[in-house]
Amino acid sequence: MMHDTHSTPTLSIQNVSKHFETGKGTVTAVDHVSLDIQQGEFISIIGPSGCGKSTLMNMIGGLITEYDGSILLDGKPVRGCQPEIGMVFQEESTFPWRTALDNVAFPLEAGGVPKDKRHVRAHELLDLVGLTGFENHFPSELSGGMRQRIAIARTLAFQPRILLMDEPFAALDEQTRLLLGDKVVQIQQKLKQTTLLITHNIAEAVQLSDRVLIMTFRPGRIKRVVEITLPRPRSSEMVGSEKFAAYVAEIWADLRQEASKGLKETEAAAAH
Amino acid sequence: MITSILRPPPIIARMAFFAVLFGAWEWASRMGMVSRFIAPPPSEVLPAISLLYHDNELVTRFLRTFGQVFAASGIGAGLGMIIGWWLHHNKNAGRAFTDWFAAIAAAPLVLLFPLFLVLFGRNASTIIAMGAVAVLPPIILKTKEGLDHVPHVLINVGRTFNLTRWQYIHLIMMPASLPTIFTGLRLGLVFALINVVGVEYLIGFGGMGLMIAELGDRFEVAGMYAAILFVVLCSACFFWFTARLETWLLQSR
Numbered sequence: 001m002m003h004d005t006h007s008t009p010t011l012s013i014q015n016v017s018k019h020f021e022t023g024k025g026t027v028t029a030v031d032h033v034s035l036d037i038q039q040g041e042f043i044s045i046i047g048p049s050g051c052g053k054s055t056l057m058n059m060i061g062g063l064i065t066e067y068d069g070s071i072l073l074d075g076k077p078v079r080g081c082q083p084e085i086g087m088v089f090q091e092e093s094t095f096p097w098r099t100a101l102d103n104v105a106f107p108l109e110a111g112g113v114p115k116d117k118r119h120v121r122a123h124e125l126l127d128l129v130g131l132t133g134f135e136n137h138f139p140s141e142l143s144g145g146m147r148q149r150i151a152i153a154r155t156l157a158f159q160p161r162i163l164l165m166d167e168p169f170a171a172l173d174e175q176t177r178l179l180l181g182d183k184v185v186q187i188q189q190k191l192k193q194t195t196l197l198i199t200h201n202i203a204e205a206v207q208l209s210d211r212v213l214i215m216t217f218r219p220g221r222i223k224r225v226v227e228i229t230l231p232r233p234r235s236s237e238m239v240g241s242e243k244f245a246a247y248v249a250e251i252w253a254d255l256r257q258e259a260s261k262g263l264k265e266t267e268a269a270a271a272h
Numbered sequence: 273m274i275t276s277i278l279r280p281p282p283i284i285a286r287m288a289f290f291a292v293l294f295g296a297w298e299w300a301s302r303m304g305m306v307s308r309f310i311a312p313p314p315s316e317v318l319p320a321i322s323l324l325y326h327d328n329e330l331v332t333r334f335l336r337t338f339g340q341v342f343a344a345s346g347i348g349a350g351l352g353m354i355i356g357w358w359l360h361h362n363k364n365a366g367r368a369f370t371d372w373f374a375a376i377a378a379a380p381l382v383l384l385f386p387l388f389l390v391l392f393g394r395n396a397s398t399i400i401a402m403g404a405v406a407v408l409p410p411i412i413l414k415t416k417e418g419l420d421h422v423p424h425v426l427i428n429v430g431r432t433f434n435l436t437r438w439q440y441i442h443l444i445m446m447p448a449s450l451p452t453i454f455t456g457l458r459l460g461l462v463f464a465l466i467n468v469v470g471v472e473y474l475i476g477f478g479g480m481g482l483m484i485a486e487l488g489d490r491f492e493v494a495g496m497y498a499a500i501l502f503v504v505l506c507s508a509c510f511f512w513f514t515a516r517l518e519t520w521l522l523q524s525r
Contacts, residue, residue: 092423
């Protein structure tokens with residue numbers, strides 16, 4: 001839709017809407033969202049809290065199956081969890097009773113891959129996310145950033161064609177977030193991984209993405225798509241550049257209106 | 273220096289506590305402040321443990337009691353985990369019956385022994401059944417609590433990896449809830465030991481409980497205290513063992 005290509009999109013979201021019944025009536029979380037994602041693209045969705053970003057992510061990931069519209073994978077409609085789509089969550093999602101190595105090997109173990117083979121693969125993925133030497137550490141012995149890298153490696157072990165990341169670095173400090181952004185860029189470039197990122201952070205979205213989708217406050221619609229033409233490979237060093245700052249300002253100009261609406265509604269709800 | 277005396281290591285503090293306790297007991301008994309027929313001094317009680325071994329088949333009775341405790345714990349734990357899983361899985365049942373089990377956990381279940389005596393007779397079945405009944409409530413409640421509190425994000429991780437139902441249970445639900453279930457298991461084992469020894473004492477059948485009752489009936493007060501002390505020591509060892517087992521199991525999940 002937004003991307004100028006004639007090939008069948010890897011992932012196509014067509015007129016997807018989601019309504020929730022609450023005590024105060026029906027709430028439309030996502031309203032007629034359409035989006036095409038090509039193979040190898042990195043797309044970020046940014047929007048104020050409560051705009052339906054995570055709901056949209058959960059519908060694509062198959063965790064929400066009741067919705068209007070359709071989601072197509074290689075042109076074929078899908079509903080529910082698919083092995084081609086992997087998810088990294090905002091919350092702490094590593095298994096605390098497993099070592100880093102066994103966490104990463106988890107999907108392979110579930111898939112019946114023999115121990116020696118899955119450990120070889122898990123070692124490769126830990127190396128990819130920069131955690132060589134921490135194979136036998138438990139998550140409680142690692143920092144938040146390291147745990148999220150384990151979660152990313154674990155999802156990649158499943159070899160998904162599409163990687164969905166729901167604010168994976170939200171709980172981290174800004175410096176760690178920027179450095180992990182570099183790591184995600186490296187991984188994405190190396191694997192040519194089609195990636196969809198949900199974030200609140202404009203700089204993160206600009207640093208990582210080919211396109212940034214700005215969502216409106218409730219009901220969640222795509223307000224605008226910003227194409228990021230910064231040269232690749234990118235790194236956090238770009239954050240200080242003039243062009244980077246221009247993209248951040250451009251996105252913030254649109255996002256500010258939506259964030260203000262969200263803030264007013266939250267304050268009004270609190271006043272009642 | 274002063275700080276290290278005021279804050280001794282835990283093992284030293286424990287030993288000092290027992291030394292003071294037994295010293296005060298010995299002193300009170302020797303001074304005639306406590307009748308020797310009510311509480312003979314430790315210097316008479318501790319040697320009586322060897323008499324228990326020689327004259328009262330201590331090992332056989334110990335094995336009988338602990339065999340019954342393990343049988344009761346096994347039955348209670350198995351049944352309790354199944355019921356706990358059901359209460360977790362069936363939300364209506366969980367809402368309807370969880371409070372009942374919490375109330376039962378607080379009740380003196382040992383008073384049910386006449387009913388079980390009628391049902392099973394004066395034999396090991398009654399003791400094992402009474403032990404199992406004591407194990408059930410903590411296991412049921414802790415199994416449900418553990419399963420209810422598995423972080424939703426871990427369940428979602430399982431869903432995205434398309435786990436089978438069995439994989440979902442043994443790779444995520446059980447390991448995630450194991451620490452809480454184990455708390456119930458430890459409580460249940462202690463309750464089982466209390467009930468088994470108590471019912472043995474009440475119905476005059478079995479191992480350690482019967483031995484305590486017999487020594488009391490024969491006015492072998494030092495021997496009776498030695499037997500009680502032995503059960504307390506066994507209970508402490510039992511608790512320590514389950515703690516070690518818990519650590520080992522949690523590490524090898």
